[in-house]
Amino acid sequence: MGLLIDGKWHDQWYDTEATQGKFVRSQSQFRNWVVAPEAFNANDDSHFPAESGRYHLYVSLACPWAHRTLIFRHLKQLESHISISCVHPHMLENGWELKSEARFQDSLVPAGDPLHEFQYAYQLYTHANNEYSGRVTVPILWDKKNHTIVSNESADIIRMFNTAFNHLTGDEQDFYPEALRNDIDQLNARIYDTVNNGVYKSGFATTQAAYEEAVYPLFESLEFLESRLKNNRYLTGSTVTEADWRLFTTLIRFDPVYHGHFKCNFKRIIDFPNLNNYLERLYKTQEVSKTVNFEHIKQHYYYSHDTINPTRVVPAGPMLLFRSEL
Numbered sequence: 579m580g581l582l583i584d585g586k587w588h589d590q591w592y593d594t595e596a597t598q599g600k601f602v603r604s605q606s607q608f609r610n611w612v613v614a615p616e617a618f619n620a621n622d623d624s625h626f627p628a629e630s631g632r633y634h635l636y637v638s639l640a641c642p643w644a645h646r647t648l649i650f651r652h653l654k655q656l657e658s659h660i661s662i663s664c665v666h667p668h669m670l671e672n673g674w675e676l677k678s679e680a681r682f683q684d685s686l687v688p689a690g691d692p693l694h695e696f697q698y699a700y701q702l703y704t705h706a707n708n709e710y711s712g713r714v715t716v717p718i719l720w721d722k723k724n725h726t727i728v729s730n731e732s733a734d735i736i737r738m739f740n741t742a743f744n745h746l747t748g749d750e751q752d753f754y755p756e757a758l759r760n761d762i763d764q765l766n767a768r769i770y771d772t773v774n775n776g777v778y779k780s781g782f783a784t785t786q787a788a789y790e791e792a793v794y795p796l797f798e799s800l801e802f803l804e805s806r807l808k809n810n811r812y813l814t815g816s817t818v819t820e821a822d823w824r825l826f827t828t829l830i831r832f833d834p835v836y837h838g839h840f841k842c843n844f845k846r847i848i849d850f851p852n853l854n855n856y857l858e859r860l861y862k863t864q865e866v867s868k869t870v871n872f873e874h875i876k877q878h879y880y881y882s883h884d885t886i887n888p889t890r891v892v893p894a895g896p897m898l899l900f901r902s903e904l
């Protein structure tokens with residue numbers, strides 16, 4: 579685990595000393611957009627045209643942020659238009675590694691870097707900007723034509739995938755419909771702060787106070803979501819939206835990882851009947867289950883975070899079953 583400073587790699591863990599033990603997530607720095615032909619402006623440097631075969635998505639199958647982009651690539655039928663590869667689940671002194679290992683092979687997503695054969699993800703960042711300073715995170719949306727990073731922000735990438743390539747795929751499913759945007763934005767804001775990032779703030783806290791400041795709001799939000807789902811199939815009603823998929827990638831990791839490793843242990847998701855049924859419903863939608871790789875998920879967190887789990891022993895459980903399978 580480390581970061582780049584002026585284009586040089588430094589192996590260091592998150593610094594929580596300056597923030598009273600709190601984990602503070604840094605902002606993504608590559609914030610350009612792949613834009614549909616009708617909205618594309620060639621004079622705008624931040625615009626990249628939506629073309630088939632031009633972009634490559636680097637993901638970690640363990641990472642909940644990258645998982646959002648993998649799900650949208652799948653739901654929006656972009657598999658034949660945007661190539662993909664994944665990093666190794668163990669993130670160690672060189673950060674994310676672009677190597678493949680037989681035991682971690684995924685049935686859908688190949689490992690490594692087919693474009694440059696780089697060893698480490700940080701080389702993609704320095705290739706795009708040789709003076710880059712900051713964390714080296716996934717997902718990374720790479721432009722093969724200009725040899726640069728379009729975006730390293732999952733929230734933006736799923737919005738691009740939602741509409742920019744519709745002219746190529748003919749897929750008009752809209753996960754951010756105009757009429758629901760207000761609701762979606764409000765849900766996203768609370769869920770991002772207290773759930774998606776809440777589990778990290780809880781798990782990476784290095785003081786009791788910082789941990790408690792994160793773990794209580796996390797469970798308040800889970801109770802809020804549990805009651806919201808009592809009469810609603812999805813968070814905004816009967817339509818599945820990006821708010822659901824953004825929540826899904828945290829919920830699916832909760833019982834196997836966040837409950838134990840990140841000390842989010844008042845309850846498990848399986849103890850919330852509505853949330854658990856909802857999680858199962860999403861898992862079984864349009865074969866999204868194929869984008870979930872529990873081996874990468876468990877190996878990544880338990881093996882990579884040695885300040886939390888110094889033995890690197892990866893727990894065998896839990897038995898992952900949905901209510902309908904019990």
Ligand SMILES: N[C@@H](CCC(=O)N[C@@H](CS)C(=O)NCC(=O)O)C(=O)O
Binds near residue numbers: 731
């Ligand atoms: N805001 C970013 C966050 C991405 C992120 O933090 N990814 C994690 C993996 S779960 C990462 O690559 N961390 C490496 C690091 O912080 O050094 C997004 O949503 O795309």
